[in-house]
Structures are given as structure tokens and as C-alpha cells.
Amino acid sequence: MIRLKVTPVVGLPQFTGWSQVAESISSVSTRLISVFAISGKHAGNVGRDVSDKISDFYYYDIEQLHEFVQDLVEFVKENDCELFISCALISGKNSVFVTKGGSVFLKRKEKIGKILFSQDQIKIVKGSYTNDDVFVLTTFQATQFLNEIEQKFSQGFDVDIIITSVVPGLHAQTDSSLSAIVFINQFLEGEDDDEKHTKNQEVKNEPSLEASIEVDETDDLDNQVGDFKISTDLPKNLVNYLSKLKLVVSRSEIFSKVGIFIKFFFKRSISIFKQIKIKEFFSNIKSIKRKKLVSMVIAVLFVIGVIFSFVISNKNEAEKINSLMIPIQERIDLAQQQLITDPISAREIVQEAISSLEKLHKENSESSAIKLIDEKINQTSDFYNEISGKKEMSELDVFYDLRLVKSDYIANDVDVNNDKLVLLDSEKKQIIVLDISTKKVEVKDFSSYENASDLAVNENEVFVLSDGLKSFELADNSEIKTVRELGDSNRNAIFINAYDRFVYVINPEKREIYRYSKGDDGYSDPIGWMQSATGLKYDKITSFSIDGDIWFSTIDGQIKKFASGREEGFITRGLNEEFSSSIKIFTNINQENIYVLEVDKNRIVIFSKDGEFKREIKSVSLSTVKEIAASEELNKIFAVSGSIVFEIPISL
Numbered sequence: 004m005i006r007l008k009v010t011p012v013v014g015l016p017q018f019t020g021w022s023q024v025a026e027s028i029s030s031v032s033t034r035l036i037s038v039f040a041i042s043g044k045h046a047g048n049v050g051r052d053v054s055d056k057i058s059d060f061y062y063y064d065i066e067q068l069h070e071f072v073q074d075l076v077e078f079v080k081e082n083d084c085e086l087f088i089s090c091a092l093i094s095g096k097n098s099v100f101v102t103k104g105g106s107v108f109l110k111r112k113e114k115i116g117k118i119l120f121s122q123d124q125i126k127i128v129k130g131s132y133t134n135d136d137v138f139v140l141t142t143f144q145a146t147q148f149l150n151e152i153e154q155k156f157s158q159g160f161d162v163d164i165i166i167t168s169v170v171p172g173l174h175a176q177t178d179s180s181l182s183a184i185v186f187i188n189q190f191l192e193g194e195d196d197d198e199k200h201t202k203n204q205e206v207k208n209e210p211s212l213e214a215s216i217e218v219d220e221t222d223d224l225d226n227q228v229g230d231f232k233i234s235t236d237l238p239k240n241l242v243n244y245l246s247k248l249k250l251v252v253s254r255s256e257i258f259s260k261v262g263i264f265i266k267f268f269f270k271r272s273i274s275i276f277k278q279i280k281i282k283e284f285f286s287n288i289k290s291i292k293r294k295k296l297v298s299m300v301i302a303v304l305f306v307i308g309v310i311f312s313f314v315i316s317n318k319n320e321a322e323k324i325n326s327l328m329i330p331i332q333e334r335i336d337l338a339q340q341q342l343i344t345d346p347i348s349a350r351e352i353v354q355e356a357i358s359s360l361e362k363l364h365k366e367n368s369e370s371s372a373i374k375l376i377d378e379k380i381n382q383t384s385d386f387y388n389e390i391s392g393k394k395e396m397s398e399l400d401v402f403y404d405l406r407l408v409k410s411d412y413i414a415n416d417v418d419v420n421n422d423k424l425v426l427l428d429s430e431k432k433q434i435i436v437l438d439i440s441t442k443k444v445e446v447k448d449f450s451s452y453e454n455a456s457d458l459a460v461n462e463n464e465v466f467v468l469s470d471g472l473k474s475f476e477l478a479d480n481s482e483i484k485t486v487r488e489l490g491d492s493n494r495n496a497i498f499i500n501a502y503d504r505f506v507y508v509i510n511p512e513k514r515e516i517y518r519y520s521k522g523d524d525g526y527s528d529p530i531g532w533m534q535s536a537t538g539l540k541y542d543k544i545t546s547f548s549i550d551g552d553i554w555f556s557t558i559d560g561q562i563k564k565f566a567s568g569r570e571e572g573f574i575t576r577g578l579n580e581e582f583s584s585s586i587k588i589f590t591n592i593n594q595e596n597i598y599v600l601e602v603d604k605n606r607i608v609i610f611s612k613d614g615e616f617k618r619e620i621k622s623v624s625l626s627t628v629k630e631i632a633a634s635e636e637l638n639k640i641f642a643v644s645g646s647i648v649f650e651i652p653i654s655l
Contacts, residue, residue, distance in 0.1 A: 007093065008190040009036055010162065012170055013183045014145075018336070020180025021046035022142060025057040033062055033094040038105070040142040040181040043084030045336060053079065053086070062092060065099055065129065072101050072125055089119075089140040091187055098132040101125065106146050108139035110156050117149060137162060138187040145182040148173065162186050321372040324363075328379055331359050335383060342390060347577035347615060353387045392618040399624040402641060402650035408435055408444050414643045418460040419632040421593075423477050424641055424648070425465055427458045434458065434467070436477060437648075439637065447475060447483065461501035468499040472506060472519070472526075492517040492529035502549040502592060507532065511541035516553070516568075534568030546587040546630075550612075554597060556588040562599065577616030578608065589631050596653075598633045598640060602626060607640060607651065620651055 011024035022040035029035070037057050041050040053075055060071055072088065079086040087104030100107045100119050103126070107119040112135060119128050122143060139152055148169055155165040166186060173182050338352040360383060364376045405412040405426065412435070414426040424437040432455040434447040447465075449455040455469040460477075467473045471493055472486035486506065487493065496508035496517075504521040508529075517529035532553075533539075543557045552571070555563040560582030564573040575581075584603035590596065596617060599608045605625045609618040620640075627644040633653065634641075640651040 006190040007034065007036075008162075008186075008188050010166055010186040011038070011183070012145075012166060012173055012185070014040075014173060014176065014179030014181065016047055017178060017180040018332075018339070019043060019046055020178060021050040022181060022183035023050055023054050024183065024185045025054040027058050027060040027062075029060075029062040033092070035060060035062055035068075035090060035092045036140070036185060036187055037088060037090040038140045038142060038183045038185040039086060039088035040104075040144065040183055041079060041084050041086060042181055043079075043082070044339065045082075046084060046180070048336075049079055049082045049084045062094070065127065068092060068099060068101060069125065069127055072103060076103060076125070087142040087144070087181065089142065091138050091140055093132055093187075096132050097129070098136075098138075099127065099129050100138075100140075101127045104143040106141050106143075106149065108141070108149055108152065110137040110139075111135070115153055115156050120146070134189045136188070140185045140187070142181060142183045145173065145184050148182075148184065162188055317371050320370055321375060324367060324370060324372040324375050327363055327367075328360070328376070331356050331363070331379075334359075335386070338390075346390065346392070346617075350387065350390055350392075350577065353383060353390065357383050357387060392616065394618070394620050396620060396622040396624075396651075399622050399642065399649035399651055401647055402639075403437060403442060403648045405435060405646040405648065408446065409433070411646075413645050414648075415629055416458055417630045417632045417641060417643045417648075418458060418465075419634050419641060420460050420462065420477070421634055421636045423460075424632070425458060425460050425477075426643065426648070427455060427467075429454070429456050432469075434465070436465075439634075445479065449473070449483070456497065457499045459500045459506075461503075461506075464501070466499055466501050466506055468493065468496055468508065472499070472508070486526050487519060487529070490529075498544070498547055500547060500549045502551065507547075507549060507553070509541065509544060509547060511544070514541050532568050533565075539563065539570070545585055546589070548588055548590045548597070550590050550592045550594065554588050554590060556586045556599065558585045560584055560586050560601070562586070562588060562597075573614055575610060575614045575616060578610075578619075580604070582608075587630065589633055594633060594635055596633075596635070598631055600625070600628060600631045600642070602628060607631060607642070609653070618653075622651075624649060 009024070009026065013022050013024065014020075016022070020040065020042055022038070024036070024038050026034060026036045035057070039050070039053060039057075041047075041053065043049070056075060056078070062068060068090075072090065075088065076086050085104075088102070089105030089107055090101040091107065092099040092101075102119050102121045103124065104122060105120075106117055107128075109116065109118050111133065118130075119126055137156075139149070141149065151169065151172070152165055155168060160168075169184065173179055173184070176182060334352055334356045338349040338356070341352070342349040357380065360376060360380045364373065364380065367373060367376065370376075403424075405414060409428075409431070411431075412428050412433070413430065414435075415429050416427040418425050419439075422439060424439055426435045426437065427433075428435075432449040432452065434449065434455070436445040436447065438444075449467065449469050452470040452473070455467055457468040459466045463477045465475055465477060466486065467475075467483075471489040473483050474486050475481045475483045492510060492513070492515075493508050494510075495512040496510045498509040500507050506519040506521075506526065508517050508519075510517060516532040518532045519526040519529055521527075539555070540557070543559065544555050545558055546556045548554045552564055552566045555561075555565070557563070562573055562575070562582075564571045582599070582601055584601060587600045589598045589600075590612070596609050596611055599610070600606075601608065602625065604621075605623055606619055606621045607625065608616070609620075610616055624644070625642065628642045628649070629645075630643045632641050633639070635653060638653045640653055642649040642651060
């Protein structure tokens with residue numbers, strides 16, 4: 004009959020870290036005790052599965068035990084997590100220990116030390132078991148406590164007192180979720196619940212400790228114990244996070260810790276009492292007034308009672324608060340799962356979780372455990388900031404200063420392909436072509452024309468709204484050509500754009516968009532592109548872009564989409580603060596997204612072409628920006644403010 008006392012010391016769980024002690028009983032003489040930690044996303048869910056697998060484990064030989072641990076490591080890895088585990092199998096007078104990212108420590112009479120340690124590999128050792136052995140199993144992160152444990156054993160402290168001294172230090176870690184220790188020693192104070200449970204188990208065949216795999220083996224583990232240097236190096240690649248603290252403290256854990264404290268107090272009292280000479284004690288009592296002695300005893304008992312009541316009350320309150328936060332944490336876990344497939348829903352769920360936590364805070368403002376809610380609110384808010392898609396930038400990086408070309412050059416329009424940035428100063432009637440990689444500059448002069456009001460880049464050709472329609476190639480020293488002479492369709496046009504073999508202009512006076520088609524003999528006469536009368540207010544249009552469909556932005560913050568000359572519905576989703584002032588829009592056939600500039604709110608907002616919010620960039624530098632252009636191939640947004648061209652990374 005195995006009569007072992009198993010005492011776990013487990014760190015506080017987090018979203019990306021979780022530890023546990025689990026065991027299985029194969030027969031009345033064979034018991035497997037495992038301490039393990041899981042690092043990675045949804046560590047708690049994976050950890051509970053591992054605990055179930057250990058509980059269902061049936062032992063029959065060392066090779067099978069080794070394969071079982073390997074299977075656990077693979078299972079955890081398949082779930083994008085990492086396993087740290089130490090196992091002790093006690094079978095009659097034999098013992099087997101397995102570690103992967105953990106250690107095994109043995110106290111056998113006067114001999115004390117570490118008998119097994121591993122970081123990345125599975126290691127196994129076989130030996131004997133004696134009734135006075137004390138085994139300490141740790142996960143990798145908890146190995147740092149072995150020095151303290153060894154010192155306490157050397158000083159003669161018993162297991163309960165050592166546990167009491169270790170618990171505060173372990174829980175004081177900034178992140179204790181991967182720290183777990185289990186103490187295993189002979190049960191000497193009568194039969195415990197575990198033993199009663201063992202009696203009720205079906206008696207199975209005695210397992211064999213023989214194995215065909217290579218193990219470290221010794222007939223007596225005394226040979227394994229000597230002078231050991233305990234490694235305190237922490238693993239370099241432990242996962243930080245992701246995510247957030249789960250403080251779930253069970254009632255049994257509370258009373259277990261209080262019980263350990265009571266035992267420690269009681270044993271220390273007996274130890275002190277034994278040191279007092281009995282005759283001296285009773286001789287001194289005669290000189291003390293009875294009432295004073297009674298008062299002192301009552302005062303001491305009262306203080307102890309108050310302390311215990313306070314501890315239990317606080318722990319119970321913490322348990323209550325943590326149980327109330329469990330459903331909220333489950334919502335946060337759901338958001339984490341949906342983050343890749345549906346980021347907008349994930350953000351909405353986290354926002355709801357923050358609201359629920361704030362409501363919980365208000366309802367429990369007098370609770371002694373209110374700090375737990377504060378911590379959860381802060382952690383969840385940090386998580387939301389990470390996934391919100393919003394980025395605050397103090398100042399934008401300057402890509403180019405146009406005053407290097409012309410001291411008083413002020414750009415009022417910009418477009419881009421993957422090699423060149425093209426900028427227009429309509430007052431000076433000059434266009435600058437800037438090579439993005441080399442910063443080489445070429446100037447195109449339109450001063451001989453009456454105006455140059457807008458431009459558009461279509462692959463390697465630039466179209467300019469200037470005394471009709473002009474164009475030039477994005478090649479050195481290319482000539483300016485006339486696409487169409489000045490006529491009714493383009494005389495009062497305000498915007499030009501191009502797509503494929505078509506050029507489009509917007510003419511507010513005619514309340515029409517005209518399209519010119521390129522053929523073998525040049526560009527055709529213009530035709531009206533709009534198929535029916537619409538409510539589109541041409542004098543409110545601030546910009547337009549073409550990717551096969553036409554996108555408009557307006558002075559009152561609207562985005563409109565037209566296909567084949569007819570308006571299609573376009574609704575944005577996931578933007579917390581809707582547009583309410585003048586905006587400008589940019590996209591083209593090569594872009595997956597649309598880019599919207601709202602100067603009044605110092606922001607650029609990025610949407611998919613289905614209207615799904617992706618990202619928002621805010622900066623005071625955007626308060627003076629007039630135009631933007633984007634190149635997804637270069638991962639850059641170019642923003643023009645007078646003579647300065649800023650660059651902003653699309654993926655932050």
C-alpha cells in the first residue's frame with residue numbers, strides 16, 4: 004500500500020501560462036505524480052487536457068512511460084504551446100523519474116541534492132524508494148527555489164515549514180504561471196483521503212520496471228545524491244503574451260494554505276515549549292499574577308483569531324471576485340480565437356468585456372479584492388490597444404523636402420506607382436517626378452499652358468488636366484503630349500483619373516463624369532459615364548479614385564461607390580468614430596485597401612474594399628496634410644504637407 008503525502012505549490016495562472024499537479028493510480032502499489040506547466044495561447048485549456056491524459060494513464064513499463072511523456076510533448080506542441088514536466092512514479096520499493104523542462108530533487112536521510120534535470124530533452128532515471136525519502140519535483144521556472152529548499156532541509160526544517168517559506172516567494176513572482184513544485188513524502192499521520200481512494204481502486208497486475216529503452220539506472224538512488232549545483236537560468240524563449248491574468252483561487256487551496264500556516268505555528272510553539280525548563284517555567288508562573296497571565300493568553304488568541312479571520316475573509320473575497328470574472332475571461336478567450344478570422348468582432352467582444360469589468364468594479368467597489376478587477380481592467384485594456392488597429396504617432400518621418408528642388412515649391416496633388424512619386428504644384432504649373440529608391444528628381448514644366456490643376460498616374464503614364472488633357476511617360480526626358488484638346492467636357496473639369504485604357508474627368512458644371520477610351524487612333528470623343536440621374540452633389544466631391552469602380556469622397560465625410568455609372572451601397576464596419584468632416588480617398592486597381600484622410604481629426608483610416616476597418620493612424624503631423632497616395636508593394640503611405648512629403652508604414 005502506497006502511503007504518500009503529495010503537497011503542490013502552484014503559481015497563479017495567466018492566459019499564456021498555466022501549471023498544475025496531476026496523478027494517476029495504476030494499482031495499489033503504483034502511483035504516478037506529475038507537476039507540469041503549459042506556455043502558450045490558451046494554456047489553461049491545453050493544460051486541462053494534459054491533466055486528463057495523466058489521470059487516465061495506466062503504467063506497465065518504463066518504455067511506455069517514456070512514450071507517454073513524448074506523446075504529451077507532441078500534443079502540447081500541436082496546440083501551439085510548450086510543455087515543462089517532471090514525473091515521479093513510485094511502485095513498491097522502486098521509483099522512476101522523468102523530466103522535460105524540469106528537475107527532480109531528493110532528500111534521503113542526510114544526503115540532499117538534485118538527481119535529474121533537463122531543459123529541452125526528455126530524461127529518465129530509475130532507482131529505489133525508501134520510506135523516509137522526500138522528493139521535490141519542479142517545472143523549469145521553479146528550479147530557482149531549489150537552493151532555498153536544499154538550505155532549509157540542511158538546517159533541519161520539515162516539509163511543511165519549507166512549503167510555508169516557499170509559497171510567498173513563488174507567488175511574489177511577476178509571472179508565476181509557469182512555476183510549480185510538488186513535495187512527495189511518506190504519510191505518517193494516519194491514512195489520508197488519497198489512501199482511502201486507493202483502497203477502492205481495482206487491484207491490477209504489478210507493473211514491471213524493466214524497459215528496452217536506455218535510462219539512467221541505479222540500484223540505490225543514494226549514489227545519485229551528492230554535491231549539486233542547482234541551475235537558476237530561466238528559459239530564454241518563454242512566451243510573454245499575449246494575454247491576460249486568470250486569478251482563480253479555489254476554496255480548497257485557501258484552506259490548504261491556512262492549514263499549513265496553522266501547522267507551522269503549532270510546531271514552532273511546541274519547539275519553543277520544549278526548550279523551556281519545566282521546573283523554571285512553573286517556578287516563574289508562581290510569580291505572575293493569574294489575571295495578567297489569562298489576559299495575555301486571551302490577547303494572543305484574539306490576535307491570532309483576527310489574523311486568520313482576515314486572511315480567510317480576503318481569500319474568500321478573492322475567490323468570489325475571480326469566479327465573477329470567469330465568464331468575462333471566457334469572452335476574452337473567444338476574442339483571441341476570432342482575432343485572425345474576424346478582427347472586428349474580436350475588438351467588439353473585448354470592448355464588451357471591458358464594459359463588463361467596469362460594471363463589476365462599480366458593483367464591488369467596497370470589496371477587499373477590488374485590486375483584482377483593477378488589474379484585469381488594465382490587462383484587458385492593454386490587450387484591446389494591441390488589437391484595436393489604432394496607432395498614435397507623435398511626428399511622421401519625412402520622406403523628402405521638395406524645397407531641395409524648388410525653394411518655394413508647394414505640392415497640392417500627388418500620385419504614385421511602385422517606382423515614382425509624382426507631385427503637382429498647380430500655382431507654378433510644375434510637376435516633380437521623384438524616384439522613390441534613389442530620390443532622383445525630374446521636373447516637368449507646364450508654365451506654357453494656362454493651367455495645370457490635377458494629375459493621375461496610370462502604370463507608367465501621367466495624365467494632367469491642363470488646357471484639355473495632357474500626358475507624358477515616366478521616363479527620362481519624355482515629351483508632353485496632348486491627349487484631348489480643350490473642349491466642353493474638360494473645360495471646367497476639376498479632377499482627372501485613369502484606369503486601364505480609360506481616362507475620366509469630373510465636370511461639376513455639366514454634372515457628369517466623362518470617359519475617354521484609348522484606341523488605335525488615340526483617345527475617343529468623351530461620353531457621359533453616369534447612367535442615370537443621382538443625388539451625387541458634384542460640388543461636394545473632394546477626391547475620386549478608380550479601380551474598375553469609382554470611389555468618391557465628399558466634404559461632409561461620405562464615401563460613395565459607383566459601378567457602371569450607378570451607385571452601389573458602401574457601409575463601413577468597425578470604425579468607432581465615424582467621419583464627420585471633409586475627407587479624401589485613395590485607391591487603385593493594385594491596392595487591396597482604400598485609404599481615407601480626415602485632416603480635421605489628424606488621421607488616416609484604412610478599410611478593405613468591403614468596408615471592414617483595418618487600421619487608423621493618428622498624428623499631429625497630419626493636421627496640415629492636403630493629399631495622400633499609397634503603395635502597398637512598398638508598404639508606404641505618402642502624405643503631402645506643403646513642401647514636405649511624409650512617409651507612413653501601412654503595416655505598423
